[in-house]
Amino acid sequence: MTAEYDALMDFVRETEALAAISGRLEWDQETMMPRGAAPQRGAEMAALEGVLHARRTDPRMGDWLSASEESATDDVARAQLRHIRRSFERTSKVPARLAAEIARVTSETQGIWADARAGDDFETFAPALEKVIALKREEGAALAGDGDLYDAMLQDYEPGTTAADLEAMFGALRPELTDLRAAVREARAPARLTGIFDETAQMRLTRKLAKAFGYDMTHGRVDKAVHPFSSGSGLDVRITTRTSETDPFNCFYSTIHEVGHACYEQNISRGYLLTPLGQGVSMGVHESQSRIYENQLGRSRAFTGWLYGEMRDAFGDFGIPDEESFYGTVNRVSDGYIRTEADELQYNLHVLMRFDLERALVSGDLSVADLEAAWNDRFEADFGYRVDRPANGVLQDVHWAVGLLGYFPTYSLGNVYAGCLHEALRAALPDLDSQLARGETSGATAWLADNVQTHGGLFEPRDVIARARGAEPSEAPLLAYLKEKFTGIYGL
Amino acid sequence: MTAEYDALMDFVRETEALAAISGRLEWDQETMMPRGAAPQRGAEMAALEGVLHARRTDPRMGDWLSASEESATDDVARAQLRHIRRSFERTSKVPARLAAEIARVTSETQGIWADARAGDDFETFAPALEKVIALKREEGAALAGDGDLYDAMLQDYEPGTTAADLEAMFGALRPELTDLRAAVREARAPARLTGIFDETAQMRLTRKLAKAFGYDMTHGRVDKAVHPFSSGSGLDVRITTRTSETDPFNCFYSTIHEVGHACYEQNISRGYLLTPLGQGVSMGVHESQSRIYENQLGRSRAFTGWLYGEMRDAFGDFGIPDEESFYGTVNRVSDGYIRTEADELQYNLHVLMRFDLERALVSGDLSVADLEAAWNDRFEADFGYRVDRPANGVLQDVHWAVGLLGYFPTYSLGNVYAGCLHEALRAALPDLDSQLARGETSGATAWLADNVQTHGGLFEPRDVIARARGAEPSEAPLLAYLKEKFTGIYGL
Structure with missing residues (x-):
């Protein structure tokens, strides 16, 4: 493979390692973390998310991808590039402002939902849910282009x-x-x-x-x-x-x-x-x-x-x-x-x-x-x-x-x-x-x-x-x- | 305080949050981690270390520091700047090549030491220790300038x-x-x-x-x-x-x-x-x-x-x-x-x-x-x-x-x-x-x-x-x- 592909894969491997750390911290949060640590953990996760987002939208990714896609011949490399391209496009299509807003609002709404469920009251949840759906529709539109909104959402999963x-x-x-x-x-x-x-x-x-x-x-x-x-x-x-x-x-x-x-x-x-x-x-x-x-x-x-x-x-x-x-x-x-x-x-x-x-x-x-x-x-x-x-x-x-x-x-x-x-x-x-x-x-x-x-x-x-x-x-x-x-x- | 100080502290706070994650992973490694996970954890820690090192030597740090030190008046800000300056200078004085070599050799020597202790044999440990001391002397010289080698080493602790x-x-x-x-x-x-x-x-x-x-x-x-x-x-x-x-x-x-x-x-x-x-x-x-x-x-x-x-x-x-x-x-x-x-x-x-x-x-x-x-x-x-x-x-x-x-x-x-x-x-x-x-x-x-x-x-x-x-x-x-x-x- 080319030097660009190697550079891309080295970079992606490090990103995946950092993403694995994020997953490990989530595990810790659900199993081991002392309950008073939540605010500090929030700051730690946010810092790591910032690093991950910067890497996933790094402009060098686009260059390496384009250079590698032309020459990729084996199935494994082609599959790696397919995944990397998909994730790079997805991250690049959604404006950073919108991604941050979705993160903020959904985190808030999770609390509202928990209270609403405990209080058995849909009315207090409805306005928050409306906001989430509006934001996700906006994101879906950015991802879908001329295609179907819901189909675009499905692609994440x-x-x-x-x-x-x-x-x-x-x-x-x-x-x-x-x-x-x-x-x-x-x-x-x-x-x-x-x-x-x-x-x-x-x-x-x-x-x-x-x-x-x-x-x-x-x-x-x-x-x-x-x-x-x-x-x-x-x-x-x-x-x-x-x-x-x-x-x-x-x-x-x-x-x-x-x-x-x-x-x-x-x-x-x-x-x-x-x-x-x-x-x-x-x-x-x-x-x-x-x-x-x-x-x-x-x-x-x-x-x-x-x-x-x-x-x-x-x-x-x-x-x-x-x-x-x-x-x-x-x-x-x-x-x-x-x-x-x-x-x-x-x-x-x-x-x-x-x-x-x-x-x-x-x-x-x-x-x-x-x-x-x-x-x-x-x-x-x-x-x-x-x-x-x-x-x-x-x-x-x-x-x-x-x-x-x-x-x-x-x-x-x-x-x-x-x-x-x-x-x-x-x-x-x-x-x-x-x-x-x-x-x-x-x-x-x-x-x-x-x-x-x-x-x-x-x-x-x-x-x-x-x-x-x-x-x-x-x-x-x-x-x-x-x-x-x-x-x-x-x-x- | 100035905008430079605020920018510096925001950046440093994120770095500290990432460093706290590194500490948390070390805890996990000693208490919870399945033993077969070691190689993957090594890659995760190396990726995080790379991020930390890049942040700690980020040239913007030097600019923010210089701009802030002139105008810092309160004790807390002055103390923050003293710590940040010390760590920035320390990281900048040691060539990246030497820092990486020390990390590599000490990690290797830890294994050699463990085997030597188990085998009760100083001879097998001695050459590795000589290498470590030579590298640490080299690092000490980079840190000490005209000063005393050992005093320079003491400053880390x-x-x-x-x-x-x-x-x-x-x-x-x-x-x-x-x-x-x-x-x-x-x-x-x-x-x-x-x-x-x-x-x-x-x-x-x-x-x-x-x-x-x-x-x-x-x-x-x-x-x-x-x-x-x-x-x-x-x-x-x-x-x-x-x-x-x-x-x-x-x-x-x-x-x-x-x-x-x-x-x-x-x-x-x-x-x-x-x-x-x-x-x-x-x-x-x-x-x-x-x-x-x-x-x-x-x-x-x-x-x-x-x-x-x-x-x-x-x-x-x-x-x-x-x-x-x-x-x-x-x-x-x-x-x-x-x-x-x-x-x-x-x-x-x-x-x-x-x-x-x-x-x-x-x-x-x-x-x-x-x-x-x-x-x-x-x-x-x-x-x-x-x-x-x-x-x-x-x-x-x-x-x-x-x-x-x-x-x-x-x-x-x-x-x-x-x-x-x-x-x-x-x-x-x-x-x-x-x-x-x-x-x-x-x-x-x-x-x-x-x-x-x-x-x-x-x-x-x-x-x-x-x-x-x-x-x-x-x-x-x-x-x-x-x-x-x-x-x-x-x-x-």
């Missing part, structure tokens, strides 16, 4: 995917999921989990689960935090989980979910370390990994059979008589308002309604003043019962408050992708269930590492799934899987 | 102090300490601590001790690490400690020592946050705080009386019959080779010999080839017995391997300063002992906060002590204190 792509998939999912949901609601539900589960024993088993799913503890660690998350790339990918004495599944499946995210980052080809290729390629593909670990593998009949034994060892008899009942308990579909607590079946209905509502907000077809009513009506139509209060409805998620428009649909896209990968994985590993029944996930995780994770940012998100599946992505496998699973459990 | 100042103090200490040490060695020693002390209970009591000495947990936290240290400034000052099931004093007094360092940082005037004044002013003054907390307060007859009760509550009867015996046990003087394990009396003898040896190395009067023999002879002369192996002698400390020349004497200077402060504190708080006997340190720590800690970098190190004492610093109070204490305990 799912490059190469358009609202039309998603609409086709989600449009096919919605009626089938609402029908299935309605049928399940009429049927006899499996037993709920009851009792008290020691939290120290939960953490012990959760670490065992993390290892069972291939999480590499020499390049990671597990801590408790208010919200489960995965943080970092490459050689240092940390996860958090949480415990509740009455709900050990929350701990275990949060862990398995975050392990899916973390293994993706840990298993990317080491040659891409601290480069744009050295990170998960999109939110959708990331979510496909967390979801397939959590659901298609972790909530399968085979794996829950093994987990049942582990839980009996850890907690003694907890009132569920056998593996088959336990499988039902793990996958029980319960009425509920909250997306993050939703089961596999209802989860996508949550996301689909947010996708439709946020597109309407961005296009101007829906005003913030009408948002609460629109939310409540759509919820009733899809779930079969009414939202009881705003904190359980339109105020439940932080996303819109902090300007994440175009982010929600990647959750369901991740589930669709997980469905595709699961279908291909089953074809490649005919004895997957006998492995999972022994708590053995290495066959499945090695397949995912080889077919998805190792590539990092080498291919476009949709192409990663298409290559692994051997066909274009489609919602069909997810739908077939959900129908078979819940028809079985509920005896429909 | 103790601005305003010269080798001649130290020689006067240490020269007066040495014969008195060796005499006292010899007399103690002949006398009947107090009982040693024996038994097993639960490590969880140690950590519980160590947190209580940290709070008892005024450590602010909303702006700090206590973790376990291989080496006890304090890290950070301002609103986020974290400490580490360690536990050994047979040696709870190691845990408790490491904690109190680090709390002394940490409280200094926590108690600096908040108006200096993220500026050069917002940090402890020198290593010597820092050590005066850790030492007075640990020794003059923590190992006093009065405080150990309270600690005796706390330890009985935590561990039951551990074989020491009463407070008076416990006071002897805490302050027992034992033969030993290792500086970091030394008691109050022998500790300074360790430092004094390193001070003399390192000056001889820097001046060229002593060659590295002769260092081991010189060490062993001096040790025998001052301690009364011979070093048994290099790991217990010349290889015990990492300092020289990583280029810390001029650092050792600040340990004893800190003890001398602690002696001065203790004398003044006793005069100001006549009923100090009755407070300490109740485990109440707030009178003493408030006096130290008001007279030393709050000032941060406002005054020169020696002036901080002179103002608090109301007289120039001297070794006399330390010596009088040690003589009285050990004469009493050993019935001399």
Whole structure:
């Protein structure tokens, strides 16, 4: 490669290293930081953001890019340049004044949202949300040029995917999921989990689960935090989980979910370390990994059979008589308002309604003043019962408050992708269930590492799934899987 | 103030914020980081160092400084400018090539030293140490100009102090300490601590001790690490400690020592946050705080009386019959080779010999080839017995391997300063002992906060002590204190 490409990559590697530091400080903030340190941490993060912004808009980037793009021949270099070009253009298109204003307003709005949710009052949140949406529309317009506003927003999270792509998939999912949901609601539900589960024993088993799913503890660690998350790339990918004495599944499946995210980052080809290729390629593909670990593998009949034994060892008899009942308990579909607590079946209905509502907000077809009513009506139509209060409805998620428009649909896209990968994985590993029944996930995780994770940012998100599946992505496998699973459990 | 001063301070505040991040990552590395993350962390730290170095040598700094120095009128601004000027000149005087070479070689030599110590073999370490000393002499020459090499090195740790100042103090200490040490060695020693002390209970009591000495947990936290240290400034000052099931004093007094360092940082005037004044002013003054907390307060007859009760509550009867015996046990003087394990009396003898040896190395009067023999002879002369192996002698400390020349004497200077402060504190708080006997340190720590800690970098190190004492610093109070204490305990 050319001297310009080398200079560019040296510069970008340093920028990525600094960005990794920023991520590590966010982890610290959620897990270790003393609470009185917040103002100082704010100043530290702002200083680092200033350094990162200056580097990402450094005019030399444009020169190096132009000089390198002409001569790049190998796939890796071309992919690096594609990512760098995209990020450079994105940063350059948005005026610094607007970027700073969005940072300021969303940070403020996050506080307003938290208060509004605590006070169960949408009215106090609405004006702040209006401001955020206006600013994000302005940013979207700067990014979109003549194109579609919402599509431009999507590119931040799912490059190469358009609202039309998603609409086709989600449009096919919605009626089938609402029908299935309605049928399940009429049927006899499996037993709920009851009792008290020691939290120290939960953490012990959760670490065992993390290892069972291939999480590499020499390049990671597990801590408790208010919200489960995965943080970092490459050689240092940390996860958090949480415990509740009455709900050990929350701990275990949060862990398995975050392990899916973390293994993706840990298993990317080491040659891409601290480069744009050295990170998960999109939110959708990331979510496909967390979801397939959590659901298609972790909530399968085979794996829950093994987990049942582990839980009996850890907690003694907890009132569920056998593996088959336990499988039902793990996958029980319960009425509920909250997306993050939703089961596999209802989860996508949550996301689909947010996708439709946020597109309407961005296009101007829906005003913030009408948002609460629109939310409540759509919820009733899809779930079969009414939202009881705003904190359980339109105020439940932080996303819109902090300007994440175009982010929600990647959750369901991740589930669709997980469905595709699961279908291909089953074809490649005919004895997957006998492995999972022994708590053995290495066959499945090695397949995912080889077919998805190792590539990092080498291919476009949709192409990663298409290559692994051997066909274009489609919602069909997810739908077939959900129908078979819940028809079985509920005896429909 | 002028626009130039404001621009300078904005720039410096951002630099300090970035430097604080670097410190936080070092903490993470010693406490939380997964061990496989080391290479990635190395790249992250190098990128951040690059940013810091570019900022610290930014030519605008020189312009802003010159423009501001002419017009600075108030004390705070003048002190800020003094610190900024000193650091700017220092960074500018050392060629970037030399700074990078020192960083590279000392990092390498740290590994060589660790292996040599493990293998108990000075020969494998000697050539690496020679390289380090040659490079540090080159750096010293760049800094010293026509002045003394070693004095130039001292300025990095103790601005305003010269080798001649130290020689006067240490020269007066040495014969008195060796005499006292010899007399103690002949006398009947107090009982040693024996038994097993639960490590969880140690950590519980160590947190209580940290709070008892005024450590602010909303702006700090206590973790376990291989080496006890304090890290950070301002609103986020974290400490580490360690536990050994047979040696709870190691845990408790490491904690109190680090709390002394940490409280200094926590108690600096908040108006200096993220500026050069917002940090402890020198290593010597820092050590005066850790030492007075640990020794003059923590190992006093009065405080150990309270600690005796706390330890009985935590561990039951551990074989020491009463407070008076416990006071002897805490302050027992034992033969030993290792500086970091030394008691109050022998500790300074360790430092004094390193001070003399390192000056001889820097001046060229002593060659590295002769260092081991010189060490062993001096040790025998001052301690009364011979070093048994290099790991217990010349290889015990990492300092020289990583280029810390001029650092050792600040340990004893800190003890001398602690002696001065203790004398003044006793005069100001006549009923100090009755407070300490109740485990109440707030009178003493408030006096130290008001007279030393709050000032941060406002005054020169020696002036901080002179103002608090109301007289120039001297070794006399330390010596009088040690003589009285050990004469009493050993019935001399």
